[in-house]
Structure formats: structure tokens, C-alpha cells
Amino acid sequence: METHPPLAGPFALGTFSVGHGAPFPGLLVGSGVLDLRTVPELRIPPGATLTTLDLLERWDSVLPVLHRLAESGWSGRHELADLRVHPPVRPHQILQSGANYRTHVVDLAVAHEPEGGRPAERVRAETAAMMDRRAAEGRPYMFVGLPSSVTGPYDDVVIPSWCAKPDWELELAAVIGRPAHRVAPEHALEHVAGYTIANDITARELVFRRxxxxxxxxxxxxxxxxxxxxxxxxxxxxxxxxxxGDLRVTLRLNGEAMQDESTEDMIFDVARLVSYASQTTELLPGDLVLTGSPAGNGMHWGRLLRDGDVMEGTVTGLGLQRNTCVAEEA
Structure with a gap:
């Protein structure tokens, strides 16, 4: 029988479906899932379809309801094993953090150094010094991702025919629950509804416009x-x-651990990332703030993704995702 790591806390929120039926927001308690469309307190106007995003937009009032439901001792309307698991939320915006794990940045700098360039030891020393300066200046490096790239935690990852160097980057993702605009770091976590796992797949050969x-x-x-x-x-x-800031991020490729690092290695923590992003844009309920990926990607190992590879990603207390790579035919 397949074993999944335990979740932090007594319940979690997700999006599920029975086979190919319509997705619905569900409350996961143990192995049971309650269809939240059936909860009178959470209903929305007739004709509308309740989604996890709707719940996040009312998070302050919804969260106490979820607590009461989880404590009420209901037996799940569905068994998790009988359901398809979708992405927990479809975000409006994805804010992504680059170069946010010290060891990862150093390894990438060495891997991207041209053949015959600076010695690896010099690259490591110079990059480590640069990380120290960045942490002191307090300026994360962030960019925008597209919601259309999101797929489910157990869905196939399709490697496009044009992609020559597909790589993995497992990350902790913060999910916004309250609108956040120009919030200070000390208040930023008040705007985070929860956390999930993201794998930020990257076509390495296209990162730099040569x-x-x-x-x-x-x-x-x-x-x-x-x-x-x-x-x-x-x-x-x-x-x-x-x-x-004290979670373990682990990615296994075909059963072998490739990434296994603590979020303690982040240069900028979740609060500073959320605050920094909010200085420019208004973060909305359901938006994702990806916090960067630790050391151990394919460029480091000299082994990139191939057709048939299976990636298994875990973050402490957040569950497990498993995705099979499928090469698109040219």
C-alpha cells in the first residue's frame, strides 16, 4: 500500500473530482474528503460554482468553519483513494523567486561557468560573497510566472519537443489569503493563508538569451x-x-534523492518575499509566492529530465506530489 508523509495539522484544503467529473473544493481529514459545496455556510449565489479560490477570498470567515467541520467528527463523504487530486488552487498571479537558496546559487554559478572559464573554487568564493551582499541589502530577485503552466500534483509533466534541457526545481509555495499591498515584512505572514508544494520545471537552455x-x-x-x-x-x-523557515524540501528522481535541503538555507524568508512582491503589485487571495529552489537540480548532477522519469516531491507537513515525465512527439 502506498504511503504518504503525514500532513501538518488536523486538516488540509484541496480540489478534487470523482473521475472526470467537475472539480470541487474539499476538506481533507485523515483519508476522508468532505465536499465543501454541501456545507450551507459556504454556499455562494445560485448558479455559481464554488472553488477553492472563492474560499480563499473569504478566508478569515471560512477558516473557522473548516476548523468546526474538522472537529465535528463527520465521516468523509468520499474516500481520498477514490478521488482525482487537482491543483489545490488556480491562482490569478504567480510570483517566483530566483537565486534564493545559498547553496543552490553557488552550484548554479559553477555549472553555468563556460568551459575554460574561472576555476570552480574561485566561482564558489565569488558567488558566496555575492550572496552575503544580497542578504545584507535585502533585495530578493523575483519574476512573474503564468497560471497556465500549473498542473496537478499527480499529472504528467509534458516535455515539449523544443526543450533540450528540462530540469526540476522543487519549492515551498505560500498561498495568499488576504490582499497584500505594500506590507511590511513583520506583517507579511498575516496575509498568507497556507502553504503548498510547487515544482518549477525549467528549460535550462532557454534561461539566458544568448x-x-x-x-x-x-x-x-x-x-x-x-x-x-x-x-x-x-x-x-x-x-x-x-x-x-524550518521545513525539509526533498525531491527524488526515480527513487533517488536529488534535492534534500532545509528552507533555513533561504537567503530571504517567506515574510521578506511576500513583503517585497507586495511593494510593486497587489497580491490577491489565491496568488502564489514561490520561494525558490534548493541545491540539487539536474544541472548540478549533470542529469536532466527524460521521458519516463518519475519525480516525487515532499515538503515537511505538506504531503507528496508525484509526476511522470512524458516527451512530446516532435
Whole structure:
């Protein structure tokens, strides 16, 4: 029997369906899932379809209802094993963090150094010094992802025919529950409804515009193909994750651990990332703030994704996602 890691807290929120039926928001308690469309307190106007995003837009009033439901001792209307698990939320916006794990940035700098360039030891030392300066200046590096790249936690990841170097990047993702605009770091976590897992698949050969080096990076093509952001399986309320800076991020490729690092290695923590993003844009309920990926991606190992590979990603207390890579035919 398949074993999944335990979730933090007594319940989680997700999006499910019976087979190919309509997705619905569900409350997961143990192995049971309650269809939240059946809860009178959560209903929306007739003719509308209740989604997890609707619940996040009313998070302050919805969360106490979820607590009462979880404590009421109801038996799940569905068994989790009988359901399909979808991305827990369909976000309006995805804010992504780059170069946010110290060891990961150092490893990437070494991997991207041209053949015959600077010695690895020098690259590591110079990059480590740069990380120290960044942490002191307090300026994260963030960019925007497309919601159309999101796929389910157990869906296939399709490697496009044009993608030569697909790579994995498992990340902790914060899910916004209250609108956030120009919030200070000390108040930023008050706007986070919960946490989930994201895998930020990247076409490594397209990250840098070699035809226009003065322009720099091309995040559109390198990160936003359909299925390039597996998300979930669930949204675990923030109250059950007391310290997002002390979680283990682990990715296994065909059973072998490739990434296995603590979020303590982040240069900028969740609060600083949410605050920084909110200085420019208004973060909305359901939006995702991806916090960067730790060391151990394919570029580090010299082994990139192939047709048939199986990725298994876990973050402490947030569950497990499993995605099979499928090569698109040319």
C-alpha cells in the first residue's frame, strides 16, 4: 500500500473530482474528503460554482468553519483513494523567486561557468560573497510566472519537443489569503493563508538569451510551458506551519534523492518575499509566492529530465506530489 508523509495539522484544503467529473473544493481529514459545496455556510449565489479560490477570498470567515467541520467528527463523504487530486488552487498571479537558496546559487554559478572559464573554487568564493551582499541589502530577485503552466500534483509533466534541457526545481509555495499591498515584512505572514508544494520545471537552455546577452534572462520560454508547474497536493493552513523557515524540501528522481535541503538555507524568508512582491503589485487571495529552489537540480548532477522519469516531491507537513515525465512527439 502506498504511503504518504503525514500532513501538518488536523486538516488540509484541496480540489478534487470523482473521475472526470467537475472539480470541487474539499476538506481533507485523515483519508476522508468532505465536499465543501454541501456545507450551507459556504454556499455562494445560485448558479455559481464554488472553488477553492472563492474560499480563499473569504478566508478569515471560512477558516473557522473548516476548523468546526474538522472537529465535528463527520465521516468523509468520499474516500481520498477514490478521488482525482487537482491543483489545490488556480491562482490569478504567480510570483517566483530566483537565486534564493545559498547553496543552490553557488552550484548554479559553477555549472553555468563556460568551459575554460574561472576555476570552480574561485566561482564558489565569488558567488558566496555575492550572496552575503544580497542578504545584507535585502533585495530578493523575483519574476512573474503564468497560471497556465500549473498542473496537478499527480499529472504528467509534458516535455515539449523544443526543450533540450528540462530540469526540476522543487519549492515551498505560500498561498495568499488576504490582499497584500505594500506590507511590511513583520506583517507579511498575516496575509498568507497556507502553504503548498510547487515544482518549477525549467528549460535550462532557454534561461539566458544568448542571442541578446544584454537583455539577460527569458523566463517566458524557460519556465511557462503547459504542465511546467506541478502544484499541490493540498493547501495546509499557515497556522499548522509555525516556522516556514524550518521545513525539509526533498525531491527524488526515480527513487533517488536529488534535492534534500532545509528552507533555513533561504537567503530571504517567506515574510521578506511576500513583503517585497507586495511593494510593486497587489497580491490577491489565491496568488502564489514561490520561494525558490534548493541545491540539487539536474544541472548540478549533470542529469536532466527524460521521458519516463518519475519525480516525487515532499515538503515537511505538506504531503507528496508525484509526476511522470512524458516527451512530446516532435
Amino acid at each position: 542571442d541578446m546577452p544584454e537583455i539577460g534572462t527569458d523566463w517566458l520560454r524557460s519556465k511557462n510551458a503547459p504542465t511546467f508547474t506541478p502544484l499541490g497536493p493540498y493547501l495546509v493552513p499557515a497556522a499548522f506551519v509555525p516556522d516556514p
